[in-house]
Amino acid sequence: MSDYICVTVAEPAIQSISIESLPVRTDYLVGDELDVAGLRILVRYEGGRNEIIDEGFTISPAVFTSAGTHSVTVGYEGFRCGFNVMVKTQEETVTGIGVLTLPRKTEYAPGEDLQTAGLSIRCYTEDGGHFDVSSGLDCSPTWFDGEGEQTVTVTYAEKTCTFTVRVKEDKVVTGISVLTMPTTRSYTVGDRLDTAGLTIQVNSNKGSEILTDGYTVTPKVLATPGTQEISVLYGQFRTRFNVTVKAREAVTPTPRPTPAPTDAPEASPGADASPAPEQSARPVPTPPVRKNTGVNTAVKIIFAIAVLSLAGLAAYVWYLRRQGFEDEQPDEPGELHTVSGEPMDDKRGPDDR
Numbered sequence: 001m002s003d004y005i006c007v008t009v010a011e012p013a014i015q016s017i018s019i020e021s022l023p024v025r026t027d028y029l030v031g032d033e034l035d036v037a038g039l040r041i042l043v044r045y046e047g048g049r050n051e052i053i054d055e056g057f058t059i060s061p062a063v064f065t066s067a068g069t070h071s072v073t074v075g076y077e078g079f080r081c082g083f084n085v086m087v088k089t090q091e092e093t094v095t096g097i098g099v100l101t102l103p104r105k106t107e108y109a110p111g112e113d114l115q116t117a118g119l120s121i122r123c124y125t126e127d128g129g130h131f132d133v134s135s136g137l138d139c140s141p142t143w144f145d146g147e148g149e150q151t152v153t154v155t156y157a158e159k160t161c162t163f164t165v166r167v168k169e170d171k172v173v174t175g176i177s178v179l180t181m182p183t184t185r186s187y188t189v190g191d192r193l194d195t196a197g198l199t200i201q202v203n204s205n206k207g208s209e210i211l212t213d214g215y216t217v218t219p220k221v222l223a224t225p226g227t228q229e230i231s232v233l234y235g236q237f238r239t240r241f242n243v244t245v246k247a248r249e250a251v252t253p254t255p256r257p258t259p260a261p262t263d264a265p266e267a268s269p270g271a272d273a274s275p276a277p278e279q280s281a282r283p284v285p286t287p288p289v290r291k292n293t294g295v296n297t298a299v300k301i302i303f304a305i306a307v308l309s310l311a312g313l314a315a316y317v318w319y320l321r322r323q324g325f326e327d328e329q330p331d332e333p334g335e336l337h338t339v340s341g342e343p344m345d346d347k348r349g350p351d352d353r
Contacts, residue, residue, distance in 0.1 A: 098121060189248045193230065217231065
């Protein structure tokens with residue numbers, strides 16, 4: 001067996017690298033980062049050995065800042081290879097747009113300019129996705145010269161959508177007045193004001209308008225007797241009318257009757273004639289009598305029917321007894337009855353009757 005011999009084992013030398021499989025995504029928008037998912041590199045070594053790797057390499061560029069066809073370079077151990085991707089702007093991928101949020105101002109006066117603050121649109125892309133845009137929108141018209149509803153067209157990426165605004169001349173109120181008075185104009189202190197029937201006329205640059213509500217009246221509770229002024233408020237304008245308020249009548253309490261003093265008892269015969277001690281006369285409160293006319297009448301009727309029924313029953317009993325008494329009387333006084341040929345007094349025992 002020989003002595004040990006030292007040898008040197010070198011790494012296999014790489015001859016070349018190439019793209020084994022492209023990344024899953026090869027289409028990008030400006031501003032997107034490169035996605036290397038699915039990218040694999042074939043590494044060829046001296047001696048005929050090959051290896052497929054999916055990590056440990058470098059890529060450039062990592063972010064796309066412009067549109068067009070971009071070449072992506074892959075580096076590994078000093079060797080390079082590459083592939084191409086397509087980078088588009090957002091406008092190039094838009095297939096349609098729609099209004100997402102309306103502007104905060106949608107009502108205008110003639111001559112006003114369009115204000116797009118708050119306006120945003122949603123852009124739909126060819127890959128089925130979408131993104132939202134709130135700036136860089138072209139709108140037409142940019143000002144309004146007539147009254148009524150007007151359509152505003154929004155253009156983005158050569159696609160259009162619309163929304164509607166209302167153009168009208170502002171109404172400027174110049175004054176108000178009472179057109180018809182309320183139906184009720186006479187009150188008692190403490191009553192609430194009744195505005196039924198009250199109408200006011202509102203004058204403006206648009207003409208006159210009659211209102212039955214939408215205004216405010218004060219006071220609502222009438223607390224002062226006499227002629228009271230009522231204020232009618234509409235916006236910053238005021239008009240007035242008067243009502244009559246009567247004082248509430250005072251309620252006089254009904255005096256309670258004073259009971260008569262009780263007479264002193266008469267002295268019994270033979271009693272001392274000494275005067276009875278004086279007693280202080282104190283009013284005896286009379287309990288309130290509750291009348292129930294219906295119940296008392298019903299009781300009286302029932303009582304009368306009961307009395308008449310008892311009287312009729314008594315008469316009927318008397319009649320029956322009278323009939324029985326007459327049947328028991330002898331045919332003639334002193335007449336004798338003969339039994340077996342023998343005279344007999346008309347005296348019957350209890351068993352013979």
